[in-house]
Amino acid sequence: MARSVRTLRIGVDVGGTNTDGVIIDPSRSSEPDRGIVAWHKASTTGNPSDGINNAITAMFSKSKIDPKEVASVTIGTTHFINAVVERDATRLAKVAVIRLCGPFSKGVPPCIDWPSQLRELVLGHYCLVDGGLEVDGNLIAEIDEGQIRKQAEIIKAKGIKSIVVNGIFSPVDILYKQEETAAEIIQKIFPEADIVISKDVANLGFLERENAAILNASIMSFAKKTISSFRSAISRLELRCSVFITQNDGTILLASAASKLPIRTFSSGPTNSMRGAAFLTQNDIKEAVMVVDIGGTTTDVGLLLANGFPRQAAAFSEISGVRTNFSYPDVRSIGLGGGSIVRKHDDGRLTIGPDSVGYQLPQKAIVFGGDVATATDYTVLGDATSDIGDRSLVLQTNMGNNLSEFKAVVKKMLERAIDTMKTSANDIPVLLVGGGAIIAPDSLSGASKVVKPEWSGVANAIGAATARVSGIIDTIESTESKTSSEVMETISKRAIQKAIENGAKAETVQVVEMDHLPLQYIANKSRFIVKAVGDFDFSQDRLSGAQATKEDIEQDDMVEFEKGSSAAKEFATEEVTSIVADISSYKPEIRGREWIISETDLAWITTGCYILGTGGGGSPYGHMLRLREIMRNGGIIRVISPDDLKDDDLIACGGGKGSPTVSMEKLAGDEMMQAQQELYSYMNVKPNAVIALEIGGGNGLQGMILGASTNMNIPTVDGDWMGRAYPVAWQTTPVVFEKKPVFLPSTICDGNGNVMFMTQATSELMVERAFRAALSQMGSHVGCAKGPVSGKNTKSWVVEHTISLSWRIGRAVALSRSLNQIDTVAESIISEVGGHESAKVLFKGKIVGVERTLRMGHVYGAVIIEATNVTSAEESVQKERIKIPFKNENILAIREEEDGSETVLASVPDLICVIDAQSGEAIGTPEYRYGLLVIVLGIVASEKWTSTARGLEIGGPRGFGMDDVKYKALGKFQKPRSVIDEYSQSNGRGL
Incomplete structure (x- = not known):
């Protein structure tokens, strides 16, 4: 009997191997069958439209429902991320990037940290033009329409139709709307261009947001064709309903919106499985749960929070080697699946995976007549009631001798994966989903209970069908006239309203996440992040942009996604190698008594610097990229031992001063170098070498950046004035040994035309206070040049060989990774x-x-x-x-x-x-x-x-200010070993 209103929801998950479908009546979700009207699992087709059509048709046939009863179709897909991972030139378009940045970021050009082949495939043009905001919303510079028009003409002449506009602090640009204005100018000149403004894609973090926007722009044309294919399939089934695509965070986008923001769908597969698991157990479990999704090749483990959404990953995530900062679920994968190959080694060990027969399980597994022992074979062997394949085939082997060990290894692998994802030592419910869930035991250490819900094999499609609508606000706001709680309340209302504007039913929307991050050195400013979610309001007319057009259907006939170009195959098989072939045998290059820094050295030093930052100092990542670019453009980074300094040498010092939040958005321009030039022009002398103010964090690399610059071209001393990172510049060893001001004169520059000198002061503490007071008026981040110290005093005051120490720490981390021994990295x-x-x-x-x-x-x-x-x-x-x-x-x-x-x-x-x-x-x-x-x-x-x-x-x-705490040494200080001393003896050279 047909229902009078549209109540049914269809979920389809288009994977690389299978296309899963489900029809759900959410009004019956509390009933024993969870309202599941029909489900279907079939092989994915070359044209996903056919697979979607086949799945929905099969479900209609089973359930005999009327298409008029369907309220929505929600589709999850891996096609877009697969195109990036496979580096398929037929699916990735060339992209032009226009930065609104003024004098900043030129040392770190777009795609600087991408894998080289992917960068060559995608980046077609970039330019830096006027524009950008300070953290407080004031202008760095107004945009120049003439500059943008000129670049649009160049891009059009190159035939590049995908364009990214990225402005400094654009996510907080409510007043000037610089990115939007620039896009309008470009569109008038180049109407057929697809323009992506970065603030639509991701939040704060200039380089990571830009990376995400570039990937989004590159995949957009392919996404439009794919989503046209999806809509065509729905139209051919005579479904008059909304069509959605699932996002990474477990919420949905209208198909028309997803075609403009395909990157938001990249990791929707694991998220759909987690959301589906939550739906299947909603009446039984009301707390955070661990979802274990076991497929044919891997097991994905993620924490589903009590709010019903996956825990999100840390600030940054990588997609095919590209660092981004958009919302991504925190999922850990291990090489364990139904198709994992099981081996008994000569030493008696039994191992499972990480290699797998994958989609060839029905041909290669012993239980199906093949000759490869898989996890499925052992599972069938241990279950006399199994109806998978022919159990007699595995009974004829000697695998039974290893069955108990197999079960123990599976159990241990799952327990370790679950334990690493838990947020407390307490036991937690574990939900097993996926086609490979049969290999898992019924009990696990650390699990309060193990649940294998019915219909778990199509949990991904269920998650798609039940996804909700979100609204996210990530902004920097003043707390000068309101308390943080009052500001948070206002922003929460904005997030709720945004969710409603995105299609959520108002009475169902609630705030599920909120975060408050005060900003260093910026008076009364904080970053607030709020996410609200709600059910989609099907009473609204949402069919616009969701239904297939005639063009969709015509394009669909030409879509074929299995075949890639020869370039795609070449990129797909590209080996990702370490910077060096053999870490343990690597030797740095020492010329005489100078250490010539290689990219391998730089990578290790960067890792070591952040560890020595003791939580502060800011990430060295952006500085590393700038230094690497200097090296790739012919710059030579030389490091010398403080032992080799002459007494009358002048040792320069410089670094960044300000908020790490600003530095991650407003990438450095020439302010560091300008500060040095202003200072030494004033003093009318030239330094002989340069030393880092602090080795910890981003400033640990500043000495090498300054030393290698064209204007200075001097070596960097293997040492610093802290041996770590400290919050303020007067917490330095020269101040320990000399009570009168040491670093005068000193200079700070904001990189935007403002310079400040301090030529006299009563103490270094007063210099620090004065410069800190100026920070908020100079963009909350400046380059600082400290007055030079003599070679004699440097040898007396320096914390020695800290670049060497950073290098050794970074090498230890790299070696632990390469040997898969991260569990002993601390040791x-x-x-x-x-x-x-x-x-x-x-x-x-x-x-x-x-x-x-x-x-x-x-x-x-x-x-x-x-x-x-x-x-x-x-x-x-x-x-x-x-x-x-x-x-x-x-x-x-x-x-x-x-x-x-x-x-x-x-x-x-x-x-x-x-x-x-x-x-x-x-x-x-x-x-x-x-x-x-x-x-x-x-x-x-x-x-x-x-x-x-x-x-x-x-x-x-x-x-x-902790006068009540008395310092007690952890142990005995060991002077760091000098890389120069060690390797100059063997005259080693880098590989």
């Missing part, structure tokens, strides 16, 4: 910094709480870490917690005892470093977030800080 780092007398693992666990507040320009706060197993599912679970207070950088590590008391495990000036347990990379204080798996390292500080009372007063707990 590898410890051995490089002097052994267990000089460093130790303070804690391993997960972040369970983060508090932040802004005082005097610095972000103060504390991160709470709860101990749990981060490497093996077999270790006993601990219940300990530590707290790490920070002031931009980590100050203390405090263990919280069971009786409520606290024990200080480590304090400044010793280094307290928090690293990602999954990668070995540093985690900065702005990146702390709930659920992140971490290792806390303690490293003994240089004796330059600990040997005198003044050193401890400036760099110890008292320097942070």
